[in-house]
Structures are given as C-alpha cells and as structure tokens.
Amino acid sequence: MNLTNNQKFSINHDPIKGRCLIANETIYTGEIIFEELPLVCSQFLWNAECKYDACQFCLTPLETAEENVTRLTKEQIQLPYVEQCCQTNKSKHINCSGCGQNERYCSIECCQLAYEHYHQLLCPSRSKELENNLNKLCDLWKSIHYPPETASIMLLVKILARIKQDPTFIEKLQQFSSNIIVEQTDKLVHILCGDKFHEQIEILRQIVSEIFSPNDEILQPFLTENGFKSLLAIIGKNGQGIGTSAFSQWAKNCEQFLANNPEELDKINQLTDSLFDKLDEISGCFLNNEGSGLYELQSCINHSCQPNSEVCFLKNNFILSLKAIETINQGEEITICYLDECWQNRSRHSRNKYLQKNYLFICQCRKCQQQINDPDVTSDEEEDSDLQSNPDDDDDDAMNCD
Template identity: 80%
Template sequence: MATNNTVKFVINYDPIKGRSLIAKETIVMGEIIFEESPLVCSQFLWNAECKYDACQYCLTPLETAEENVSRLTKECIQLPYVEQCCQTDKCKHVDCLGCGRQERYCSIECRQRARESYHQTLCPSQSETMAINLNKLCQHWKSIHYPPETASIMLLVKILARIKQDATVVEKLQQFSSNTAQESEKFVHILCGDKFQEQIIILRQIIVDLFPNEEILNPFLTENGFKSLLAIVGKNSQGIGTSAFSQWARNCERLVANNPAECEQINQLIDGLFEKMEQISGCFINTEGSGLYELQSCINHSCQPNSETCFQHNNFILSLKALETINPGEEITICYLDECWKDRSRHSRNKYLQQNYLFTCHCPKCQQQTNDADETSDEEDEDSDLQSNPDDDEAMNCD
C-alpha cells in the first residue's frame, strides 16, 4: 500500500510490455516518488544461522549497531555516539506470546499486526502438526537454497495465511503480474532449480499439510495454482535491506556535520568498517529478507534507470527515489541488476535478464551498445562457477 499523499504517477498497461509507471508531473532528482508497505515479507531462512536478528513483521533490526558491525567483521567493535545515533531499543522488543523466541518483534504493535495479518494461523503453538510441518518446510527450502538467498518460501506461506484470515487479500494478489503457463513454469524453474518438478511435489505436499481442509485455499493448492503462486514469488519478490550499523552511520554523519575535523574522522571510521565488513562477510551484509510490493512490481527495468528502490526507514517500507529529473509522460524505471552486473557488457546483462526475468532489455543504454560485440564480461565465468557450487564453503560462511 502506498503511503504518500500526492500520487505523482499513473499505472499504464500495454498488452505486450505489461504494466508500467508513467510520471504525470515533473519529479525532481532526489525526490521520493512513493513509499509502500509489502503485501507480505519474510526474513530469509538462513538468517538464524547467520546470527541475524530482525523483527519478524517489519524487519527492523533487533541487534544494536555495535552488535551488527561486530557480527559482520567478526571483531568486538565499539562505536562512538551509540546513545545518540543507534536507534535499536531493546526495551521495546517482545516475543510471540505463543511460540516465544521463535517469533520476535521490535514492538507490541508489530506483534499485534503480525497476529492480525498471518501469525494467528501460522503460530507453531497452534498445534504440534503445524510446528512439525513448518520446520519440515523451512529445512527443505534451505536444502535447495544456500546463502545468499533471493527469496523465501515463507512469502508463499504468508500469502496463504493472509488469505485464510482475510479473503480480500485475493484481490490484492491479483495486482501482481500474471504469467502464461509457460512463463510460470520458467519462473518456478528459476526459483526451485533444475529438479524443480520434484521440488514442486515436495513443497506443495508440505504446504497442503500446513493448511488441511481450508476450502478458501483450494484454488491455490492445486498443481497449477501452486505453480502460479511460486511464479509470483519468483518474479516479483524484492530484496529488503535493513542495517542497524548503516542507520547509525547516517545518524552519526548528521550529528557531526558541522564539525569538519570530526566529520572527517567519522567518515574514515565508517568507510573502514564497511570495507572490513565486505571483506569478511561479503554479500551477507545485505541479505535480510524479501517482500512482495504491489507498486514496485509495476516498475519496468532499465540498465540506465531514472529511479531506485531504497529502505530509508530501516524497515520493510520501500521508498522509490528519483535518480534524475523525470518529466511528465516519461516512464519510471529501476534496474533489476545487482551493482556488480550494471557495468557489464550488453550481452552479459541481457543474458542474465533472460535467464532470470525472461526478457531482453531495449533501454537507451542497450540500444547505444547494439553494435558492441556479443562478448561475455570476464566476471561472468567466475560467478557461474560460484553459482554452480552452492555447497562451497564460502557460500555457507554464516558463522
């Protein structure tokens, strides 16, 4: 649900291209175009092993900035201005009244919202069978998805729980991009791996056992209905990044902004710690969770986008920020590629987009590079080696 009062765009539909966002007024560089909360979101299932702790409802970090940076550098780090700049308030943290520390929240309000939204259905305290099946589902998903994760099966489970608790969620679900049966099959393949047909059978059976005799859910638990839900998760899930240390860093920079000498010292400290975290933990700096966002799912890709998604509130609220001035009638775009892919060759970018999103990009940047040789970037072979070896020790380095 969008949270801004002034709508600066319209949703356009093209029978070939699908949905898109079009600016209806001038949007200046740096402006927040909209903010929205997800239909559902979930932490990644490896977070516990990686010792990452966040609110199960809104993904606000439950660790302090010092705990965050110490975990990721594997050193005991003490930070200045912790009381003024670290916003983690452990006095407000609460556990689920039913399942205890299995579900932790940043506030009583988030605990109540989770219960009203989905957790009344999914709380393991509901029954021993519920607890067993949830654990079975999570363990199986982890066995086929090693860190760094990109989506969680719990998104699908929470969708079903939300539908059970509120039938109007079905209408909201229909706002996400629909796929042909062939496209759904491909997205499920991407999400579940080469043995996806076997995985679908296993995952579907566990989830059917989670929701026995729920007539309202029957259309989503058929073979085709289940594949469609998986495809929605595979195509539309958006990564969510929250960080107590990053929040402390932003607050600290503002605190010392008027003191040039101290500002320089703080910036050097922050840069050094970010560099150390990347060296020690790499991609695990930003692997908190994922969510399904109605408006964000309407935005098309460009290799040279005019906006970007960010999480400036350090929770699940997604903000769309303009990277340049966007004129009325122009399409609002984001980049689906990770930072390491943005500067690769047109051929490499489109190979990745075809494999993961089933389309070829024709943005201005790609059109300018049309005559470039169809050569793969040097880094791609290295990434392919890593992706083909998920059991590699480095991929499992959560400790």
Template identity: 50%
Template sequence: MNENVEVRITDSSKGKGLFAIKKINSGSVIFEEDPLVSCQFSWNAAYQYRACSHCLRPLETAQENATRLAGHFVELPYPECCTTDKTKTVSCMMCAEQYCSVECQTEAFNQYHRTLCLQTAERNNTHPLEGLNEAWKQVHYPPETSTVMLIVRLLARIIQSPNKDAAIEQTLQFCHRTVNEDAELAHNLLGEKFADQISLLHNLLLAAMPHEGIEQFLTPAGFQGLLALIGTNGQGVGTSALSQWVTKTSDLTLSDEKRDVLDKFIDNLYDEMDEHSGNFFNNEGVALYTLQSACNHSCVPNAEPNYLHNNHRLSLVATRDIEEDEEIVISYLDECLLQRSRHSRRKELMKNYLFLCNCPKCEEQAEEPDVTSEEDECMSE
C-alpha cells in the same frame, strides 16, 4: 491514487507501467509503500541476523551488530546515534517470534500470524512449517533471492482476510504468466540442480497449511505459479542497525580532527566485518509491493528502491529528473550485471523474467558483438 504516479496500460508487450503525472526532481521520493507481505530470508535468520519478524527492523543495537559481524567486541563511539530501541521489543507468547514493537506484533497477528501461530502448540523441528523452511534452505543456498516462507505468509493472509475474494484478487495481480512460463520460472528460481525438489516443497506446503479458501494455489500448477510470483515480483529488503548509526554520525557536528578519527574507525570496522562475515552485513528479506511491482525494467533506470525507514517500508527514489508522462523504470539487475554486455543482460532477464529488454541502452548497443565466453563464466561463478 498517488500524487506523483499512476499505473497505465501501455501499447507494448510490457502490458502496464508506472508513469509520472508531474515532473519529479532527482533525489526526490516518488512514493512510499508498505508491502502486501514480507519475510526475512531463511538463511539470514538462521545466521542470527536479528530482525523484526514483521517489518525486518533490526532488533540488535548498532554495537551488538558490529560486534557480531566483526567477530570480536566492538565499542562504538557516539552510542546516542544508535536508532534501535530494545525497550519496545516484544515476543509472541506462543511461538516466540520477535517484533520491534507491539504495533508490528498486532499487525502481523491480524494479517497472517494468527493462522500460523495457531499451529505452534505442537510446533517443533519436525512440524511441516519447520520442515518446509529447512527444505527450502537446502535447495536455495546463500546468496538468497527469496524464501518459500513468503508464500506461507501470503497464503495465511488470504485465509485470515475478512474478504477472501479481494485478497485472492490482490495476489493474482502479480500472476500474469502461462502455466508453462510459471513452470520455467519456478525451475529457474531453484536452479537446475534442485528443480526436481519442487514436488517436495509442494507436499510440505500442503502438510503445513490449512486448505480452506486457498485451494487454487495448492495444486501443483498453483504452487509453481506462486514460486514464479515470488521469483519475478519479490523485491529484496535490507536493514541495518550499524548503517543507521553510520548515517546518524555523519550528521554530528565534529571538529576536523574528530571527524577524521571517526572516518578511520568506520573504515577499519568495515574492513574487519568484511574479513569475518564477507559481504553479508544486512538483515535481508523479500517483500511484495503493489505499486512498485508495476515498475518495468530498464538498463538505464530513472529510479531505485530504498529503505529510508530501516524497515520494510519501501521508498522509491528518483535517480535523475523525471518529466511529466515519462515512464518510471527501475533495474531488475544488480549494479554488476548492469555493466555487462547487452547480450549478458538480456540473457539474464530472459532467464529470470522471460522478456527481451529493448530499453534505450539495449537499442543503442544492438550492433555490438555478443558476450565472450569468459564473461559468461564470470557471471556464473
């Protein structure tokens, strides 16, 4: 049990929630946890965002990161502020997957990679695993919200587990929908244009994975349930060598003149990266967290996920003071959507999570008129 929180059954339609068992101050780390499983987004990896295959820690130096994103060579001052240690990078001898350390490689192999790597002796661009990944990329263009390869690792984790029943139970804790709801969520994850590709993805998964011990997840309904699982419980993960360098430079003791020069350099660099790479600065992926998944949504959250260790380890940070016995809530919507009308927020939550929000903000705005058509059009762009 975490010393700050506990999961409780609620008397509402939410079923369960995460509650503070003592007062938590604003800015405090409420808890930290490693995921059950995580995976880099498929397009993110294809675009050469180099990250540890297991924990998503950057494998580029900050200077390499800035150079790639800006589209020209960038020489960063204060190179000692780079946190990437490339001397620790290792690769799998069979499949060439890269890891930030021997420790990550060992963890991956023991948790799920042995099952996947054993198939790689003949692995090429026509192998079912590659075919599944490529098919996913064609039905889930950037900006990405998940990847089917997270399902592959989740199932491989069950196959490798010394206690399959316990591993299945851990997986099923994320599944609490009906078959019809799972189907609706699976379609929403892909969007109307690609919803009919679910059977293609399912067949590719069947060809890619051993079946023993995971049969219940390999039926059409089971697969739709897994898509619903990652769509509703997957937590985005972002890491960046450059952002770590920027953070470290802020701790340097510099004269006002040198600080001003550095600030202008950083501002100009981000402008150049934005022009060349758009908003896609980070190594991005998705993960499943046991404790964090118990957090319910609110349009006025009191906590937010952070990645203070620059890998997939999640730190839930209080955004305001939280009183003892108060529920800890996060936003399932991004900052832009949170600023939309009550109608827009509830519409988005119903589509992607199948619930109507009754948080204090939504209750306070209950008498407001519905969203305009212009706002809906803006949201769909």
C-alpha cells in the same frame, strides 16, 4: 499501501510492457517518488542460522549497531555516538506470547499486526503437528536454497494465511499473477528452485498442504499442483529484496548528526570505512538482515539498464522508498534496474543473456538501443565472473554463518 499518497505518477497499461509507471509531473533528482508498505514480507530462513536478529514483521534490526558490527567482525567493537545515532530501542521489543523466541518483534504494534495478518494461523504453539510441519518445510527450503537466498517459502505460506484470514486478499494477489502468462510459470519456478531441486516442488506442496488443509474451500485452488506453482512464480518474479542493518543505519545517522562538525565527521568516516573493510574481509558481502516482499507499486515498475530511479529502504525496515536518481520529465516512464551494479556495467549481450535467463525478456531500453550494433560477445573476464558467482558451483561456502 502507498504511504505518500501523491499524484507524481500514474499506472498505465502498455500493450507490450504491461503495467508501467508514468510521471505526471517533473520529478527531480533525489526526490522520493513514493513510499509503500509490502502486502506481505518474510525474512530469509538462513538469517537465524547466521544470528541475524530482526523484527519478524517489519525487519527492523533488533540488535544494536555495536552488537551488529561486533558479531560480523568477530571482535568486540565500541562505537561512538550510539545514544544519538543507534535507533535500536530494546525496551520496546516483544516476543510472541505463544512461541516466544521463535517470533520476535520490534514493538507490540508489529506483534499485533503479525497476529492479525497471518501469525494466529502459523504460531507453532497451536499444535505440535503444525510446529513439525513448519520445521520440516523450512529445513527442506534451506537445503534447496543455500545462502544467498532470493526468496523464502515462508513468503508463500504467509500469503496463504492472509488469504485464509481475509479472502479479499486474493484480489490484491491477482495483480501480481496478471502479468505472468501460463507458459512462463514453469520457467519462473525453475529459476526460483534451480535444476537440482525441481523435483522437490511436489514435496514442498505436500508439506504446505499439511500446514493448512488441502480440502479448504478458500485455499484449495492454491494447493493444487498448478495453483502452487503459480504462487511460486509470483514470488519468483515479483519478490523484492529487503535489507536492513543496524550498523549501516548508525553510519548514516552519524553523517547527519555531525554535518556541522566536519573534523569529527571525517574521523567517523575513517572509522566506518575501516570497519566496512573488516566486515567484508570477515563476513563477506552479506552484511544485512535480508528478506523479500510483495509491493503493489514496485511491481508495476519496468526495467532499464539505464534507470531513472532506484529502490531503497531509508527507514531501515520494510518500507520501500523509490528515489529519483536523475530528473524524470512529465510523461516519461519511471524505471528501475533489475541488475546489480556489476551486471549493469557489463556488455549489452551479457546483460540480456542474464535478463532473458532470469526475467524472461530481452531489454529494449535506451542504453541497449544505443549499443545495439555492439558485437554479441561475452568477454572472458565476464565468463570467469559468471562461474565464480554461480551459487550452484559452491553452495556450502556461499555465506559465513559461524
């Protein structure tokens, strides 16, 4: 759902690119182009193992900034300005009345929305068989996907629950599958599940079928072998990562709160920098509560290695904001970068090897066109980095969850 309801852009259909966003007017650097809610989202399953605590519906952190930084540094940390700058309000937190601590929410509103969208079908309190199947499914997925995760099987399960509770949801889902050609499905599933676990897709399908019913008239097309692979392909290609952090939000709020007190702000910035250094040393780079979701407008935005906008989560929950990072002229395509900062700065050859492997396309953006005559070589430094960043090489050490 588009929360901003503005006319800054339109959705066009390019014969080569498919759907794309085009600016209807000049959009200036720093402007929020739109904000939207996901159709469905889910936390990653390893969050609980690592003691991340966030709303199961909107991913708002449920721990305070002090609790967040204390857990990640493994030291008792006291932060200044917590009353003014920490947004966590524990007085509003609520547990599911059926499964209790298994499903925690930041507010009664999120609890009710979760129940209406999917949780009335997925609450483990409904039956011991359902609880066992959900646990079996989550355990298998975690064994397939060591952290850092890129998707959650519960995103797929919630999609099916939403379809069951509201069959018109199928129409919204079709826009995500419309840009996936049949030949891409197996490749996308392979990317999502990896070489070593490709054969376990059938086991996942069987468990998901037991959670619902393989004979359900509405869900049956999605529980066949091809239908299940299509859903995996949708979340593999269109799943947008979401990250929230009580400590990071406290730091941002301090900047605003102390904007007129530069001397005190400088002290806070020094404290924040030292704590982020300690976080990196103790807990690595996976500092956020993480998940993924399906967003209608975001899924229409094409990639560029030199993008003019970026996705961010300014409200520290699942609301996606698209912000312009340079002036976008009327008629110009709005783009984002599918690569992280490290990959974005690599050679054209390296970027396109990664994009072709993970997103199944060769980039033709202006940056790639400017570098088209560069030699098609990958530097030794980049190759070494690729080996070090490959999660399959060292799955067990991918995240410190102690």
